[in-house]
Amino acid sequence: MRTREDVLEWLSALLAFGIKPGLSRMEALLAELMIDPDAIPTIHVAGTNGKGSTVAFLREMGVAEGLQVGTFTSPYIIQFEERIMLNGVPISEADLVEAANVVQAAILKLEPVIGALTEFEALTVLAFYHFYQIRPDFVIYEVGLGGLYDSTNVLKQPKAAIITSIGHDHQAILGDTLQEIALQKFGIIKQGTRVIAGKLQEELTVPLMAYCGDRQASLSWSQEVIRDYRLSATGTWATYEGIPETRLGLEGMHQVHNAANAVVCAKQLGWSKTAIRRGLRNATHPGRFEIISRKPRIILDGAHNPEGVTALVERLKEESKPVVVLCSILRDKDRKAMLRQLREVTPDIYETTFDFPRARTLEELEMDGAKAMELNSFFKEVDTADKTLIVTGSLYFISTVRTLLKAQSFTKKGKH
Template sequence: MRTREDVLEWLSALLAFGIKPGLSRMEALLTELQIDPDTIPAIHVAGTNGKGSTVAFLREMGVAQGLRIGTFTSPYIIQFEERIMLNGVPISEADLVAAAVAVQEAITNIESTVGTVTEFEALTALAFYHFQQIRPDLVIYEVGLGGLYDSTNVLKHPLAAIITSIGHDHQAILGDTLQEIALQKFGIIKQKTTVIAGKLQEELTVPLMAYCGDRQATLTWSQEVIRDYRLSATGTWATYEGIPETRLGLEGVHQVHNAANAVVCAKQLGWSKTAIRRGLRNATHPGRFEIISRKPRIILDGAHNPEGVAALVERLKEEAKPVIVLCSILRDKDREAMLDQLREVTPEIYETTFDFPRARTLAELKLDGANVMELDQFFDQTDTTNQTLIVTGSLYFISTVRTLLKGQSFTKKGKK
């Protein structure tokens, strides 16, 4: 491999092997690479929604503290390399290729013993390899799926484990009930770990306390540090214990809660109030209530499950203009529940498709009675001059639309 395109082609080929929960392949791969993932201080973040935003707030706090902060997140919105970053700067092509060459060789050496490695396992190993080379002060790892059997769960001694939220998602893999899904997320909690939990359903608080108790883990509820918050024309403002009112870099009531996770973690790490406040202000996260055009007003939000849409709808109720929605909801998501919530803010909802294996096709959508329009056709023909256009339904869809609209100017009937 010599270029980023070679790396992406190699990883893409591994997608054919699907999702295979378990840590044995990952552990063998790291052993072959001579990597101990716990040699660099780490924070482990799991949850149905809010992981990426929590990571964004915490990263900026660490940078403001003067630290070199590595992050491993998914999926990407702008470019693949943003999945592995240092202080918010994506991995370089040279470093990406070097890490991929090392990981590919290691996979070749072990696959006859442990079987075929999945795309996400290879990507996770690539991140561990890169961070071992550059030695950041701290790495924040976002769980890819679940927690207990996720590739990132080879971490045995993180400084803290953060559980952002629990919701109905990936039931075919994680379980049908909230309790079953929660146990998968709780799987990142190790013996005597510091645990920070976000806004969880009441029926999950006792199971989490019991889980932590069995492992002598120290549990803190991040919502307890929230003192006040307000939404205004100038953005989302929040006050936390010991932190004066600050305008958050990310908008919405749900971001007040995500930021609280980061505030608690940063305090426990001993970071200064100045760094915490600066991180709250500076946090950015593409595709999370991201305003990409003001005239007309176009907002991208990667709400990809009912809980995510509920948070989006809560924020949209504050919009001054009428709302129009363009969405693409993946096959394995609860489409009806998501659409019902979106109808609380607008009757004008268009559905479309995009190039992704789990995307519903236009034919499928028509059978379901959807108001269907081709993606290009929508932007060419729909007048959103006096409305707020919300593009949502999937982070992968958001990435596609963001690329489509990047650098475009807009006229009354769409983009030029």
Template sequence: MIRTYEEALSWIHGRLRFGVKPGLIRMRWMLKELGNPERAITAVHIAGTNGKGSTVTYLRNMVEAAGYEVGTFTSPYIESFNERISINGEPISDAEMVKLVNEVKPVVEKLEGEDLGPATEFEVITVMAFLYFGKIRPLDLVIFETGLGGRYDSTNVVSPILTMITNIGFDHMAILGSTVEQIAGEKAGIIKHEVPLITTVEQDEAKKVIEQEVRAKQAPSYWFEKDFTFDDYQALENGEQFSLRTPFGKLEKLQLSMMGYHQVKNASLAAVGALYMKDHGDFSITDDHIRQGLQKSQWMARFEKVRTNPTIIIDGAHNEEGVKSLVDTLRLHYETKRIHILFTCLNDKESTGMIRSLEEDADTITFTSFDFPRAEKASTLYNHAASPNKYMNEDWKQAIASCKERLKDEDDILIITGSLYFIGEVRKYVKR
């Protein structure tokens, strides 16, 4: 019997020793033992390389604005492990986490007597989410974000009313494949028979793969630029504005509080999802609900301003596509500012391309590291950089202090970016 929250977390994290094992056979076995709670959930399933978390947030807030209770399952967490299982944006309580662990622990241990292999940490937390939303706390809608890929991701046992794919980029290539086609094939694995798909995927080679899956599954599909698009784009001082054209109607001058041109695509994807649910489902969602939800939406560590005087912004750009979006946002909103960047990443990431992109707009760039098994050394990142104004410090707190000394006036801003595991630590530290 697990009695405390600390014991519960320790047991969950203890599953990390089993690594990453894509596949659904263990998930289906455990869920059957628990009475298949996933079958009782009304769900939306979202995959993609970047933008999943923001898209989840936009959709949640729009549906929530219409008066519904919405659950979310996301990863990784930023500040609290409980964030991964949330209701209306609020993480479940420590007591609920303990209760969930005690309910799934006997099943997880029973699995170890089978020949299927032990459950991983992600499989365990996914089973907990299905149990929570399927039996303990049923809701109007639950939005599931894939953890890795799609086809063999632990969340892919869900039977959703709608699927979404945000984009395709190069990340987790050792598992998902080294080409756009291979990665797209893994993401397209979430597409279900006759379940509609909405996507903002843009590469032609990725589209071909997804189109093949759509035809095979006889799934209705809605594509960015073909079936829906946005125009009248305007970068605002603290957000973005755009108009959205969809098969379900037009929405003029929508406003976002999250910054970045890429956020307009994420918001458009989520808004089309909400409009589809209104048009084809049992959800009473109005245009005003969509407006309110989009404008209200914030997502931790996504171009988040955590300090002013001096300005400090954190952003979890942990792959090349994420870094490109960060750089584009800086050019849109801070073109006249002096940009100081603090960066670190994991050693299984393609760091050179990220560094090259960041150097293009950085007046100074500093490299650091943090306490994590796969964290890259600051010295390694430093050696990849070509900037004449590069610095390094293996201690990230000292690195932040050094960077702040370079902020002389309001034209200087500090961008702290890289691994989301790192950004979670930084966010708590800087906000204190």
């Protein structure tokens, strides 16, 4: 492989192997590459919603503390390289290609013994290899799916494990009930781990306390540090224990809670209050209530399950203009529940499709009675001049729309 395109083509080919929970293939590859995933201090983040935003707050706090902070997240919104970053800067093409060639060679050597790797496993090993070479002060790893059997769970001694939230998502893999899903997320908690838990349902608090108790893991509830908050035309403001009122870099009531996860973690790691406050202000995360155009007003939000849409709807109730929604909800998501919630703020909901294996087709949408349109047709035929357009339903979908709007020259100031 010589270019990023070669790497992306290789990883894309591995998608055919689907999702294969388990850590044996990861452990074999890391051993082959002589990589100790715990050689660099890490923070491990799991949860149904809020992982990416929590990582964004933590990253900026660490950078403000003067640390070199690596992050491994998914999916990407603007460019693939966002999945592996140092201080918010995506991995370079040269480093991506170099790491991919090393990892591919190891996979080819071991494949007859351990079997084919999935795309996410290969990418995770690639991230471990890259960070092992550059040795940042910290790496924050975001779980891909679940926790217990996720590829990132080869980490045995994270400095902190954060559980952001628990919701109904990926039931076919993680379990039908909240308790079953929670046990998968709790799987990132190791013996003696420092654990920070976000806003969880009441029925999950006792199981989490028991899980931590069995492993002598200290447990902190991040909501306990929230002192005050307010949503206004100037943004989302929050006050935390020991941290004066600060305008958050990410908007919405749910971001008050996500930021609290980062505040507690940073405090426990000994980072300064100045760095914590600066991180709260500086956090950015594409696709989380992201205003990409002001005239017309267009907002991208990656809400992709009922819990995510609940947070989006609460924020949309603050909008002064009428709301129009353009969404593409993946086949394995609870479409009916998500649409029902969106109808709380508008009857104008259009659905579309895009080039993604799990995307519903226009024919499927029409059979379900949707107001279905081709993506390009929507922007040509639907007038959103004096309205707020919300693009949502999937992080993969908003990435597609972002590319489309960029080609049409939309900016934060409006259309040229």
